[in-house]
Amino acid sequence: MSETGRGASAQSATADREVVISRVIDAPREVVFEAFTEVRYLSRWWGPEGFSTTTRAFEFRVGGEWDFVMHGPDGTDYAEWITWTEITRPERIAMLHGESRDDPNAFESVLTFAPDGAATRIVMHTLFPTKELRNEAVEKYHAIEGGRQTLSNLAAYVTEIVRKDAEG
Template sequence: MSATGPGAPAQSATADREIVISRVIDAPRELVFEAFTEVRHLSRWWGPDGFTTTTRSFEFRVGGEWDFVMHGPDGTDYPEWISWTEIAPPERIALLHGESRGDTNAFESVLRFEPEGAATRIEMYTVFPTKELRDEAVEKYHAIEGGRQTLGNLAAYVAEIVRKGAER
């Protein structure tokens, strides 16, 4: 049951095409943002558990692209492509993500980085072109669990940077 009328929460027009994943990461916002925006960091943590990433090209700017391959633990290669559509350091990144440039099934994501005390809350808000593509991403590719694992890998990676910094 959903409420309607003045003061009721609005149902998003894209709700059936969305995935929203968030996590609090015990690191400063600037470091978490940097880990998302520099290829030397991304290649160390990007992807779900057991995956590795090989970058073919990377240019972090509005209109720039990240062309890469994710290597699954079973040896399967997944070509990936991201184009940055908005960059507002250190608060927000918007991007288009598909298998390659021109992918008609590419999805849009917005990442928000919010300070939460000394930590950072990161929220990944993703909208797929259709409900069917969203459902396929969830059911076939385990997108929700994969997204959670990816943010877990980010959290572990920046925790290691913070720990090494504290040792100096």
């Protein structure tokens, strides 16, 4: 798993502001993509281990918003806000993610979904406004490990969907 902005993108002018995490998920691309499209799916897997999500508003469309609170295992609540800036089914989702609509520190994320045999390779590429905000997200909020855990939760969720569909 690639986990930093290093490696292939080391020549990039934005490498010191990036976090890139990828994972192969044993499910078809359409199923993995679909897990992002409805709040009833997202609420089942979104976030690192031990976190839960309460949604205040959700509309999956370009310009639509997801306003939610992530509840940490220690009882801390984190206000979150996402607006989708691009949706290309079933291959790409781009979004702006911050604490609120007017968050000056909001960051951009692009998720790509590529077939990998019968599985799907998802790549989560995040670009922060500054190197300092990237480093804070990594060091204080454990963004790399949290991203890995989020994709692990997604993998477990969609693998369960595929298994149930095969059985039923």
